[in-house]
Amino acid sequence: MRPTGSPDPPAGSPARTAALAGSLARVRDRIAAAATAAGRDPGGITLIAVTKTFPAADVVRLAGLGITDIGENRDQEAAPKVAEVAAAGAVVRWHFVGRLQRNKCRSVVRYADLVHSVDSLRLARALDAAAAAHRDSPPPSPPHRSPDRPLEVLVQVSVDGDPARGGAVPDQVLPVAGAVAEAPALRLRGVMAIAPPAWEPRAAFDRLAALAEQVRTAHPDATIISAGMSGDLDAALACGATHLRIGSALLGARDPLR
Numbered sequence: 001m002r003p004t005g006s007p008d009p010p011a012g013s014p015a016r017t018a019a020l021a022g023s024l025a026r027v028r029d030r031i032a033a034a035a036t037a038a039g040r041d042p043g044g045i046t047l048i049a050v051t052k053t054f055p056a057a058d059v060v061r062l063a064g065l066g067i068t069d070i071g072e073n074r075d076q077e078a079a080p081k082v083a084e085v086a087a088a089g090a091v092v093r094w095h096f097v098g099r100l101q102r103n104k105c106r107s108v109v110r111y112a113d114l115v116h117s118v119d120s121l122r123l124a125r126a127l128d129a130a131a132a133a134h135r136d137s138p139p140p141s142p143p144h145r146s147p148d149r150p151l152e153v154l155v156q157v158s159v160d161g162d163p164a165r166g167g168a169v170p171d172q173v174l175p176v177a178g179a180v181a182e183a184p185a186l187r188l189r190g191v192m193a194i195a196p197p198a199w200e201p202r203a204a205f206d207r208l209a210a211l212a213e214q215v216r217t218a219h220p221d222a223t224i225i226s227a228g229m230s231g232d233l234d235a236a237l238a239c240g241a242t243h244l245r246i247g248s249a250l251l252g253a254r255d256p257l258r
């Protein structure tokens, strides 16, 4: 749904495409500056455009502008959007970044390439079962993720230990990571966090980096650190983020109720 007061421009609107191109250029400049300041190669950083509340037409526009990775946070919205984007002929990698309920796993494994939000043993098991079912009997219409590949997974961390926004508390991170690593249909790739609003982003992302290091020591394949949103991408890059999840800085303000 579009925010009230900013109606979706007509499909294929050149004005909307130009606006997205402008905001993408500004975000890329911010990434380049922050990466360079941290002594890092901007080319090694993956920009995920988080398109929740925005229409499939915007995903298609972003794909046309060179965006390869798209994030969504709710299955009810993502599943039909994935189908619309595929029907329009655009090919992107889909990231599921929101809280995941166990009863949505069967749907999410059909389209998600990387799930950022596994935060409990129970969820890891449910996602593994769903991914195994997808692999063994893929849906008759073409699935968006090849069932031959294991589903990639990040462990979401609650850096302040408050599980309210989702995330495993710090002392549960290694056990959850171990469960994902042992799950036959999943592949552990790293960790994700959202900086708690009351924290300095740097403090939150430093804490995440320390946990990421522990996970990587036990599981060398777990090299992804998903951190950094529109307001704190610079701090995240200073602390080693490999994947940024950027919504409003690219797409504009969302409906405040979401």
Ligand SMILES: *Cc1c(COP(=O)(O)O)cnc(C)c1O
Pocket: 050, 052, 073, 097, 098, 194, 229, 230, 231, 245, 246, 247, 248, 249
């Ligand atoms: C919405 C969302 C984002 C993007 O947030 P912005 O502040 O709009 O960049 C990133 N991560 C998650 C998990 C989100 O739900």
